[in-house]
Amino acid sequence: MRRACNWAAEPERPRGLGAVIARRLAADGLAVAVNYRSDRAGAEKVVAEIQAEGGAAEAFAGDVTDEGQTADLVARAATRLGPSEVLVVNATGPQPPVAVEELTWQDHLDQLLFFVKSPTLLVQAVLPGMSAYIAAKAAQHAMTQTWARELGPYGITVNVVAPGWIPVERHAGVDEADYLAEVPLGRMGTPADVAATVSFLASDGGAFVTGQRVTVNGGHA
Template sequence: MAAVKGVALVTGASRGLGAVIAERLARDGWAVAVNYRSDAEGARRLTERIRAAGAPAEAFAADVTDEAQVSDLVGRVTERLGPVRVLVLNATGPQPSVAFEDLTWDTHLDQLRFFVKSPTLLVQAALPGMKAGGGGRVIQIGSDIVDRLVPGMSAYAAAKAAQLGLTRAWARELGAHGVTVNLVAPGWIPVERHSGASDEELDSYRSDVPLGRMGTPEDVAAAVSYLASDAAGFVTGQTVTVNGGHTLGDI
């Protein structure tokens, strides 16, 4: 195997998009830190697959919305694999549909914890290692819901819009340290948690996608791979929307 490029930490990586992103980065030559909160078995299986393919990988349990656990997480990753050079902010929580009349401040906080608090804590924890190493990559996993604005999802949309704002502000602020900050905004990418979706729902969504198909986790991982690469060294503060053109009529 070629020399390892450095360490990539992927949050919420025991399954879904995070797992596929972690495997893609491992194939690209990164040592991968697989973060998970409760799915230890999924994280174990993933790290075993990555190692079997010849790349370094270790699993790290942590609640990435908790300040002390985030600090400990980055410390353990640094100690066992090395300083984080690529940080993929993928972890998410439940995304319930809540009618406007039923919104509470706690409804908003539930989303802001994952998409404002957690990214802030993680970037702050990883930044010293990136600066010491001459730079790094921060890649947020956002959502095209900022453009689609689905009824009942205003708290989620607001938090994702805030995540986009952070991406652009941090890109300007951290550029002097050689750190790029970008956001990948997937559309509906069916993963395990969408197993209950009906054929009718899938067909209805697909019919509005110009490319005529549902996206795959591999589509998202390819965008992350590019933003983590040397080829994207002069790309920062940008949003890469991965949805087959689904929102073209909404912009």
Template structure:
């Protein structure tokens, strides 16, 4: 198994760091983005400057036709996808359960159930041609924390875990492992406007006494993408400094 790595939502935040980390491990990286071309090109430039190989690919990974086109373009440039990291996400509003609509649920499911499913199906023939592959989903420890207002997001993340375990059983005979990396709160660009009091309240419950970094999440993704993880599948690894413990 080798091929390339495809990281969705990789123009910034966790996705950008995961792309850079996989490139350092020798993967040719497809940096997927939707609205942020300049940011995606900056990620590619940083990878190339460090001696790696990468290219930016624009696609809406919640759209079936776009996903097919994305994977076809990636395979034309780099060959089959050996590592898939479905990282793309959307807005995650806090909505009281009494006001929650079915559309609110669908808005989360489209990123954490529909998109990963479309991506898995699109890369599967290529992974089988390689004799195996790695699918590493990006989850969240909110599934355990049951934070008020986050019912739709948490439910979708729970569904993501179920997908991972089922796929691990179904795809294992093809040499494909499927796992979830579940970060705690890892501050990135989109958290810039949050009040400091929220940061302090969160840290009070973290045994290691600090926030994690995107690089620490990327390290775990890189491990699961590597040969060192070859006998690990259907698992969920939480990266949150002990904030919640399975």
């Protein structure tokens, strides 16, 4: 059985896109390591859903913005599930709206923790044991292209999946009408749409796709 690591460093638990991607990769036959930071019950709920469908998954605690914790949880996952073949970086922290006149450097650093530091720590942690692919959501396309060039000779692919607005639990009650009016395909995207793209990039069918930013937004400008 192939292994996947779905590290989700959301504020509390893997949910929304992370949970759907984890379930899809498990359905594709990968054993999935589901990461959480504080809500063990939430992560174990995702694992239970995967196992109920006949898939393999385990939950692992750890803050993927912390170097020591990241290395430790990757090592624990490898011991339990074997070396990583697929890495899905889905780390997203709080994104409070801040007026430009109130924006501080710390606000920028808070975002860099999830969108730059976390992907870097995870790639460095899983790289020694990798034998197939990386599907990494990184903050900057340039970083993805650099890693793709550097890791390509080892048969490792690196891509960014860039969703449009995909409503999940935290968007409950938000009016979708204005956004939907600008989507050429005429519907809102779903977590399953994003999971399908990740599934392709992690599959043999996506083995020759690397250094790309794959936009999943129904044509929204």
